[in-house]
Amino acid sequence: MQDASSSSTTQQQVGDSPSIPIYDVLVLGSGPAGLTAALFAARAGLSVLVLGSDAGSSLSEALVLDNFPGFGSNLKDGNEKNGPSAKEEEEDEFGGLAWLKLTKRKAMKAGANFAQAGLLASNLQSVSWLSQEENSGGGTSSIFQIDIDNIAPNSNNNHAQRPLHVHGRSVILAMGATGQKLGMDASLENELWGKSMHSCAVCDGSSYVDQIVVVVGGGDAAVDAALLLARYAKRVIVVHRRLEFRASHQQHVQMLQTMDNIQIATPFVIKEYHVVRRQQGDQKTQRQTILTGIRIQNTETNQEQNVRCDGIFVMIGSKPNTEWLLLKENNNNGSTKLGLQLDSNGYILLDKSQRNAYSKATAVAGIFVAGEATDQMYRQAITAAAEGAQAAMDAERWLRTQGYSTASKDARRTLSQQQQQQQAIPLQTIPRPTQDHQSLRGKSSDQEGAATGEQQRKAQEEEPGQQAPQQQRETPAITCDVAQVACLDQVVHEHPLVVFSTPRCPQCEALKETLALEGLSGDHPNVNIINVSKLGTSKVKKMRVTLKEMTGRKSFPAVFLGGKWIAGEAQTRIWQKEGKLREMLVEAKVYDVDEATTVVDDGQEEL
Numbered sequence: 299m300q301d302a303s304s305s306s307t308t309q310q311q312v313g314d315s316p317s318i319p320i321y322d323v324l325v326l327g328s329g330p331a332g333l334t335a336a337l338f339a340a341r342a343g344l345s346v347l348v349l350g351s352d353a354g355s356s357l358s359e360a361l362v363l364d365n366f367p368g369f370g371s372n373l374k375d376g377n378e379k380n381g382p383s384a385k386e387e388e389e390d391e392f393g394g395l396a397w398l399k400l401t402k403r404k405a406m407k408a409g410a411n412f413a414q415a416g417l418l419a420s421n422l423q424s425v426s427w428l429s430q431e432e433n434s435g436g437g438t439s440s441i442f443q444i445d446i447d448n449i450a451p452n453s454n455n456n457h458a459q460r461p462l463h464v465h466g467r468s469v470i471l472a473m474g475a476t477g478q479k480l481g482m483d484a485s486l487e488n489e490l491w492g493k494s495m496h497s498c499a500v501c502d503g504s505s506y507v508d509q510i511v512v513v514v515g516g517g518d519a520a521v522d523a524a525l526l527l528a529r530y531a532k533r534v535i536v537v538h539r540r541l542e543f544r545a546s547h548q549q550h551v552q553m554l555q556t557m558d559n560i561q562i563a564t565p566f567v568i569k570e571y572h573v574v575r576r577q578q579g580d581q582k583t584q585r586q587t588i589l590t591g592i593r594i595q596n597t598e599t600n601q602e603q604n605v606r607c608d609g610i611f612v613m614i615g616s617k618p619n620t621e622w623l624l625l626k627e628n629n630n631n632g633s634t635k636l637g638l639q640l641d642s643n644g645y646i647l648l649d650k651s652q653r654n655a656y657s658k659a660t661a662v663a664g665i666f667v668a669g670e671a672t673d674q675m676y677r678q679a680i681t682a683a684a685e686g687a688q689a690a691m692d693a694e695r696w697l698r699t700q701g702y703s704t705a706s707k708d709a710r711r712t713l714s715q716q717q718q719q720q721q722a723i724p725l726q727t728i729p730r731p732t733q734d735h736q737s738l739r740g741k742s743s744d745q746e747g748a749a750t751g752e753q754q755r756k757a758q759e760e761e762p763g764q765q766a767p768q769q770q771r772e773t774p775a776i777t778c779d780v781a782q783v784a785c786l787d788q789v790v791h792e793h794p795l796v797v798f799s800t801p802r803c804p805q806c807e808a809l810k811e812t813l814a815l816e817g818l819s820g821d822h823p824n825v826n827i828i829n830v831s832k833l834g835t836s837k838v839k840k841m842r843v844t845l846k847e848m849t850g851r852k853s854f855p856a857v858f859l860g861g862k863w864i865a866g867e868a869q870t871r872i873w874q875k876e877g878k879l880r881e882m883l884v885e886a887k888v889y890d891v892d893e894a895t896t897v898v899d900d901g902q903e904e905l
């Protein structure tokens with residue numbers, strides 16, 4: 299095992315930094331692996347900071363959490379005489395997003411701290427500039443530094459251009475893996491992505507009522523997506539390049555083969571997308587690209603066939619979120635930061651020589667790994683969670699062997715609070731009451747951006763949900779028929795920023811996280827986030843048609859700025875990363891320039 303301090307990576311000599319907070323464990327990832335690691339580490343009395351987000355976890359795409367004892371779909375097996383009532387069945391249905399939120403609350407209650415959702419690690423190095431005194435936990439090994447990305451580079455605010463750093467004595471890598479695109483015609487795929495190409499059947503499936511959709515892939519995700527889509531679509535065509543499905547649930551594969559409205563095309567691959575381009579609205583420059591079908595080819599006979607379809611769900615596997623661990627200058631030969639070992643697909647390798655002492659150790663002492671960032675085999679929430687627990691236990695034991703004092707839980711909590719008061723990383727804030735909105739203008743990062751772990755915990759204890767209902771701004775009642783263009787138009791003009799969203803939709807959660815990075819939530823007086831499911835199912839369906847008519851896109855979230863539709867989640871995120879979103883928000887008068895600047899000040903100082 300290689301010690302981080304001996305790596306060739308540049309080491310920083312910063313001199314005196316008396317107030318630098320050092321966490322015992324930095325957890326990179328907020329999916330089942332990261333959340334469970336955070337829970338275990340915090341309960342072991344360690345100070346913990348977690349990066350990542352619920353919406354970034356692949357589990358957020360699971361409509362119902364299956365294969366997780368104690369959670370998931372109803373228990374009725376058809377043979378029970380007294381099966382659960384419809385209401386009980388509904389209560390039993392427990393989705394992935396609900397599991398993530400529940401486990402995060404548990405981890406917070408145990409004392410773990412969470413950075414504002416959406417801030418991601420972009421660099422890893424070790425630093426050796428802390429004196430023994432500053433490194434107050436004792437111990438001799440070097441400290442890890444994680445640089446955080448996602449700060450708008452184009453902002454006028456100087457602070458925003460500086461990177462954020464966090465420091466820890468150990469690191470747990472739990473960044474998971476992301477679903478891949480087909481990569482056949484990248485620019486066309488980007489144009490269609492989120493409009494008629496998707497990776498989440500749960501979020502976008504209901505847009506395809508009585509339409510024809512294609513599912514690409516032959517694994518669990520593809521089979522699940524096809525079965526779900528068959529509930530809405532007139533026809534589902536599963537295109538898979540092999541004859542056999544590699545899905546682990548053979549029962550689901552059999553269901554797939556027997557469903558009337560599912561057609562299986564194997565062994566076929568997509569060769570071409572068929573689209574038409576139409577002018578959108580009254581703006582001549584805006585053109586809409588509409589998918590009308592695909593051309594598929596039999597991989598054995600080379601025979602080709604045109605297939606009409608309205609949407610494509612790409613479910614062809616994942617890529618671990620480890621690219622940022624590669625040294626840029628050596629991207630091709632796979633050299634990594636600090637000498638971490640990755641396999642040819644980018645999965646982080648365990649150091650098997652340490653199996654008896656630390657089962658989740660990597661090649662770098664003090665860095666552990668859990669979940670789909672390392673596991674290509676089991677790829678389930680429960681296995682990722684179990685690995686998270688193992689990694690946390692390994693980290694705790696390793697810290698002890700390095701001579702770090704194992705203070706009592708309460709002492710650690712106090713240390714953790716002190717650390718947070720000294721730092722400026724935007725920790726996840728508690729929802730603010732309306733009247734507090736003004737505080738965004740004047741408060742320091744300590745007061746506003748960096749709620750202490752204790753504050754986070756108290757808020758969670760007082761109100762276990764994410765939002766404190768008594769503090770939320772009342773959403774103005776919609777008095778007209780929002781499924782009519784005139785009404786929808788009126789509603790989107792009532793606030794500078796209006797978002798139509800649905801619950802259990804990871805993209806909607808991700809959009810809220812993106813807005814939070816700009817200091818905005820539904821509590822802001824200029825922002826109206828409308829949960830369309832409250833309008834009733836039939837209204838939602840009609841509203842999709844109206845949205846499609848107005849914007850060319852019928853899925854949620856739908857973002858309207860200054861009375862005009864601007865985008866869904868993916869494009870909004872891109873604008874946020876590029877620093878353009880803030881300018882657009884200022885231009886649409888969601889907040890004024892002063893406020894926008896102060897919001898950045900709130901949490902984006904260098905540590």
Ligand SMILES: Cc1cc2nc3c(=O)[nH]c(=O)nc-3n(C[C@H](O)[C@H](O)[C@H](O)COP(=O)(O)OP(=O)(O)OC[C@H]3O[C@@H](n4cnc5c(N)ncnc54)[C@H](O)[C@@H]3O)c2cc1C
Pocket residue numbers: 326327328329330331332349350351352353354355356357358359360361362363364365366417418419420472473474475519522619622668669670671677678679680682
């Ligand atoms: C459609 C679908 C349905 C599924 N259904 C089920 C099911 O019913 N039951 C089941 O057991 N499993 C299910 N799975 C599989 C399950 O979701 C995964 O096995 C599990 O989520 C993997 O957990 P993880 O913690 O390793 O990664 P993830 O859950 O993917 O979490 C990764 C985390 O890392 C964060 N992250 C990414 N990059 C960085 C970075 N640079 N810095 C910091 N953080 C970062 C992300 O924001 C996220 O929080 C399903 C998967 C899909 C796609």
